[in-house]
Amino acid sequence: xxxxxxxxxxxxxxxxxxxxxxxxxxxxxxxxxxxxxxxxxxxxxxxxxxxxxxxxxxxxxxxxxxxxxxxxxxxxxxxxxxxxxxxxxxxxxxxxxxxxxxxxxxxxxxxxxxxxxxxxxxxxxxxxxxxxxxxxxxxxxxxxxxxxxxxxxxxxxxxxxxxxxxxxxxxxxxxxxxxxxxxxxxxxxxxxxxxxxxxxxxxxxxxxxxxxxxxxxxxxxxxxxxxxxxxxxxxxxxxxxxxxxxxxxxxxxxxxxxxxxxxxxxxxxxxxxxxxxxxxxxxxxxxxxxxxxxxxxxxxxxxxxxxxxxxxxxxxxxxxxxxxxxxxxxxxxxxxxxxxxxx
Amino acid sequence: xxxxxxxxxxxxxxxxxxxxxxxxxxxxxxxxxxxxxxxxxxxxxxxxxxxxxxxxxxxxxxxxxxxxxxxxxxxxxxxxxxxxxxxxxxxxxxxxxxxxxxxxxxxxxxxxxxxxxxxxxxxxxxxxxxxxxxxxxxxxxxxxxxxxxxxxxxxxxxxxxxxxxxxxxxxxxxxxxxxxxxxxxxxxxxxxxxxxxxxxxxxxxxxxxxxxxxxxxxxxxxxxxxxxxxxxxxxxxxxxxxxxxxxxxxxxxxxxxxxxxxxxxxxxxxxxxxxxxxxxxxxxxxxxxxxxxxxxxxxxxxxxxxxxxxxxxxxxxxxxxxxxxxxxxxxxxxxxxxxxxxx
DNA sequence: CTGAAAGCGCTTACAG
DNA sequence: CTGAAAGCGCTTACAG
Numbered sequence: 001x002x003x004x005x006x007x008x009x010x011x012x013x014x015x016x017x018x019x020x021x022x023x024x025x026x027x028x029x030x031x032x033x034x035x036x037x038x039x040x041x042x043x044x045x046x047x048x049x050x051x052x053x054x055x056x057x058x059x060x061x062x063x064x065x066x067x068x069x070x071x072x073x074x075x076x077x078x079x080x081x082x083x084x085x086x087x088x089x090x091x092x093x094x095x096x097x098x099x100x101x102x103x104x105x106x107x108x109x110x111x112x113x114x115x116x117x118x119x120x121x122x123x124x125x126x127x128x129x130x131x132x133x134x135x136x137x138x139x140x141x142x143x144x145x146x147x148x149x150x151x152x153x154x155x156x157x158x159x160x161x162x163x164x165x166x167x168x169x170x171x172x173x174x175x176x177x178x179x180x181x182x183x184x185x186x187x188x189x190x191x192x193x194x195x196x197x198x199x200x201x202x203x204x205x206x207x208x209x210x211x212x213x214x215x216x217x218x219x220x221x222x223x224x225x226x227x228x229x230x231x232x233x234x235x236x237x238x239x240x241x242x243x244x245x246x247x248x249x250x251x252x253x254x255x256x257x258x259x260x261x262x263x264x265x266x267x268x269x270x271x272x273x274x275x276x277x278x279x280x281x282x283x284x285x286x287x288x289x290x291x292x293x294x295x296x297x298x299x300x301x302x303x304x305x306x307x308x309x310x311x312x313x314x315x316x317x318x319x320x321x322x323x324x325x326x327x328x329x330x331x332x333x334x335x336x337x338x339x340x341x342x343x
Numbered sequence: 344x345x346x347x348x349x350x351x352x353x354x355x356x357x358x359x360x361x362x363x364x365x366x367x368x369x370x371x372x373x374x375x376x377x378x379x380x381x382x383x384x385x386x387x388x389x390x391x392x393x394x395x396x397x398x399x400x401x402x403x404x405x406x407x408x409x410x411x412x413x414x415x416x417x418x419x420x421x422x423x424x425x426x427x428x429x430x431x432x433x434x435x436x437x438x439x440x441x442x443x444x445x446x447x448x449x450x451x452x453x454x455x456x457x458x459x460x461x462x463x464x465x466x467x468x469x470x471x472x473x474x475x476x477x478x479x480x481x482x483x484x485x486x487x488x489x490x491x492x493x494x495x496x497x498x499x500x501x502x503x504x505x506x507x508x509x510x511x512x513x514x515x516x517x518x519x520x521x522x523x524x525x526x527x528x529x530x531x532x533x534x535x536x537x538x539x540x541x542x543x544x545x546x547x548x549x550x551x552x553x554x555x556x557x558x559x560x561x562x563x564x565x566x567x568x569x570x571x572x573x574x575x576x577x578x579x580x581x582x583x584x585x586x587x588x589x590x591x592x593x594x595x596x597x598x599x600x601x602x603x604x605x606x607x608x609x610x611x612x613x614x615x616x617x618x619x620x621x622x623x624x625x626x627x628x629x630x631x632x633x634x635x636x637x638x639x640x641x642x643x644x645x646x647x648x649x650x651x652x653x654x655x656x657x658x659x660x661x662x663x664x665x666x667x668x669x670x671x672x673x674x675x676x677x678x679x680x681x682x683x684x685x686x
Numbered sequence: 687c688t689g690a691a692a693g694c695g696c697t698t699a700c701a702g
Numbered sequence: 703c704t705g706a707a708a709g710c711g712c713t714t715a716c717a718g
Contacts, residue, residue, distance in 0.1 A: 002461060004695055015705045020697055028703060047461030051403060052695035054394035056710045062442075070428055081424045085413055088445040092455055097464065098443045099405075102431040112435055118345060118390030120711090121440065254626075261632045287597075287627075289604045347711055358689045363713055371687060395711035399694045463695090 003046045012040040023048060054120060063091055063310060064122035066136060067102040068129040069109055077254060078282055079299065083128055083150060086303025094311055101125070106135055117145055124314045126306050130154060130196035148310040150302055152196050161313055163305040163324040165297045167197050170328045171204025174249045174277045174295055177330060179212055182339040183247035183275060187220040187238065189259060190251030191231075198223070198251055201279065205249050220245055232262065239266055239274070246339050250278040253285045256292050256335075271337035281331050290334035298326050346389045355383040366391060397463065406434055406653060407465035409479060410445040411472040412452055420597060421625055422642065426471055426493060429646025437654055444468070449478055460488055467657045469649050473497060473539035491653040493645055495539050504656055506648040506667040508640045510540050513671045514547025517592045517620045517638055520673060522555055525682040526590035526618060530563040530581065532602060533594030534574075541566070541594055544622065548592055563588055575605065582609055582617070589682050593621040596628045599635050599678075614680035624674050633677035641669050 005023075009016040014037060021029050022037040040046075054060040065087055067080065084100075091098045099122055103109030113136065116122040124146030127136065132154050140147045141156055148161040178186050188205045190198050202223065206216050219238065224231045238244060250256035256278035260270060268274050270290055278285065281296035305324045312318035348366075352359040357380060364372045365380040383389075397403040408430055410423065427443075434441045442465055446452030456479065459465040467489030470479065475497050483490045484499055491504040521529050531548045533541050545566065549559050562581065567574045581587060593599035599621035603613060611617050613633055621628065624639035648667045655661040 002463070002695095005697095006695080016695090017697080017706080018704060021704090024697085030703060033703080045461075047458060049398070049695050050458070050462035050464045051394045051397035052463075052710090053697075054710095055392070055398055055695080055712085056697045058710085060394060067428075067431070070432075078421045078424065081421065081427075084424075084427070084443070085410075085445065088410070088443050089413075089447060092446060092451060095458075097459065100427070100431050100441045100443060102428065103435060104432060108435060115390060115393070116440065118388075119393035120345070120395075121393045254630075257630055261630070264632065283597075287600055287604070289607065345711095348713095349711080359711090360690080360713080361688060364688090367713085373687060376687080392711050395694090396713075397694095398696085398711080399713045401694085 002049070003044045004049070005046075008037065008040050008044060008046050011044065012037045058120070059123055059314070060097075060121060061095060062097045062099050062122045063087070063307065064099050064101050064113065064116045064125040066109070066113065066125055066127045067100065068131075069106055070102065070104055077252070078284075079252075079280055080128060082282075082299045083303050086300045087126060087307055090304040090307035094307065096307070096311065110136060110139060113139065117143065124148070124310045126150065126310060131194050132196075146310065146313045148306045148313065150306050152200065154196060159321045161306075161309050161322055163302050163309065163326065165302070165328050166325050167200035168204040168207070170279065170295050170297070171201030171249065172208040173204070173328070173330065174201070174279070175205045175208035177277055177293070178247040178249065178275060178336065179208065179214075181247070181275060181336060183245075184214060184339070185217075185220070185243070185245040185247070187222065187245040187248040189222045189235065189248055189255060191224050191255060192251065193223040201249070201251070223251075235259070235262060236266065239263065239268060244268075245274070246341055247275040247277075247336070250276055253278050253280045253282045253292060253294055256294070257284050257288050260288050260290075260292075260335075271335050275336040275339070277330075277336055285331070285333065292335045293333045294331055296329045296331050298328070301326050345392070346387045347392070348389075351380065351383050351387060351389050354387065355380045401463070402466055402657070403440075403464060404438060405440045405442050405465045406430070406650065407442050407444050407456065407459045407468040409452070409456065409468055409470045410443065411474075412449055413445065413447055420595070421627075422595075422623055423471060425625075425642045426646050429643045430469060430650055433647040433650035437650065439650070439654065453479060453482060456482065460486065467491070467653045469493065469653060474537050475539075489653065489656045491649045491656065493649055495543065497539060502664045504649075504652050504665050506645050506652065506669065508645070508671050509668050510543035511547040511550070513622065513638050513640070514544030514592065515551040516547070516671070516673065517544070517622070518548045518551035520620055520636070521590040521592065521618060521679065522551065522557075524590070524618060524679055526588075527557060527682070528560075528563070528586070528588040528590070530565065530588040530591040532578065532591055532598060533566045534598060535594065544592070544594070566594075578602075578605060579609060582606065582611060587611075588617070589684055590618040590620075590679070593619055596621045596623045596625045596635060596637055599637070600627050600631050603631055603633075603635075603678075614678050618679040618682070620673075620679055628674070628676065635678045636676045637674055639672045639674050641671070644669050 005016045005019045009019045019037055022034045088098050101112045103112055127149040130149055130151035130153055150163055152164045153160045192198055209216050222234055250259055256276050263274055278292050278294045281294040285292040285294040348359050348362045352362045362380055365377045431441050444455045446455055470492040473492055473494035473496055493506055495507045496503045535541055552559050565577055593602055599619050606617055621635050621637045624637040628635040628637035
């Protein structure tokens, strides 16, 4: 049997309530008593039973992390690993635990969240994605649970705590970067069109063009749920023509990497014939050749910030729907080049 | 306030013990009563409080997943994401929750595990890596906690439940694959030499050569903790010579990918000049060009199996130090070719 | 087949 | 500054 507060109390010659209070470092307990109790705790190797504590204090010091429904590729993105790691680290520092909620279907995921929430298992949740018409958000919102998001919510924007980059600005900056390199015909290629991030970046792309007085050419925007063979065909069609775009803003590093290989198939060189800029600055961006100029989103900070804001919410230190917007940063590598095309 | 067993009992006109028993589907309760109680639970939206249950039953239905200390690259490997996802899925199916234990240092990680274990927060642990002289394993073992590993343990091999591939055989098969393509000069390049997997694969590589009567050339074995500039130099030295190896067994897809680019720098074509085979069959293997022939380790099954074996252990259904060895499978792509070199 | 009661290990008013 | 006691929401012998 594990050591309990009772064992400590007996050995230290005090009441259990005194032990409980020294654990919490209550100001009412004398330093002398605290010292004594602490030494006994040390000696006995006491560790508080979290279940018991949670039962009475209604606070399990646990954060549930909600992963997107794993429909193949999305979840293979190492992006999530970085987030999980960052969250885990921040939770550790705040003496919180992290519990994972996942599922292969919406229903499964929702069920998993329900047992955690109503079971008093998690004090709050972090949602790692943002997509349209999300039942999960609906549930969290309806049940008035504590939650925060990484990414800008589609609904209840003014009521949800979230941490995000300015993805519209990032899209604009990416596009401006290419514009500054004298590119005029810039494509935007992406999948996961249902994610908020993507929508915002596309908006920024359009804005940047318009601000430069360049008309948005809908043919240059290829956006789908997956890079299907179908999309490949469309990309081929676009880039095999004489008048092909000289640069592309890619939805993320993974897509950019696919494009790198695709363009090779079409005998287009990067960056000589086509410049590519992408988002995430993941391991892919560093590893492909040519290495990719990519926009770093500071995922580690993003994770740290959601955790902190959510804990503030849980502990009642702050109950406003605060938003934290982190800056991005263009990491220049070898996939972009000054455009020399005549026209 | 959330709905408790008391509310259900009152509304259903039974004792709380009866409600508790119908939740557990006790055979002693009549179907009629169960039906009544269940309908009330449904109506009230009752969800059991897991902390209370855990407090009395000493079983939180939670598995702690121990991630390796995150010293940079190791943890960027999407391999871990696949494991986490697989474990999460299997836990869901078994109505267990998964809690993450991580840390930036050994001490931090150990502390995190301790609070989970002694705090009665996790019923058992899954260790996602296997390395030499691991304090974490020492701790788990000394405290006689329930745990299982993905990968073959360095110590207590006969006392630990683990799930693994036959990495030695995988190493042999990889090497044999190249031998069958008429390669004679085969290099073995890896980092993370302190991981059990790597050691085993290297062993298999050597065995395969010896069985073919080919002497192991120590110059052909490049193994380090990281692909440092130092290792790059060594690789260059080895492959720039006239007598360079015609094939390489790479430690994993990530390393293979680095090699692909490195070889390009040296003007060596893949697979014309050099064949590469690697392990993991991750997203990298599919995406690089040329795409990599890689050994799939069935990570999803691996994860599912550890979860099941650990649960058996926790629930006392099985207390032997069972090992589960899963088969691997060579996925042929475009990085290997019949060796045409003269001799 | 069902219920009353004790107890899991904590925290927190309440009293002193 | 410290202690005795109630109670958090469950489960599980024990009795009937």
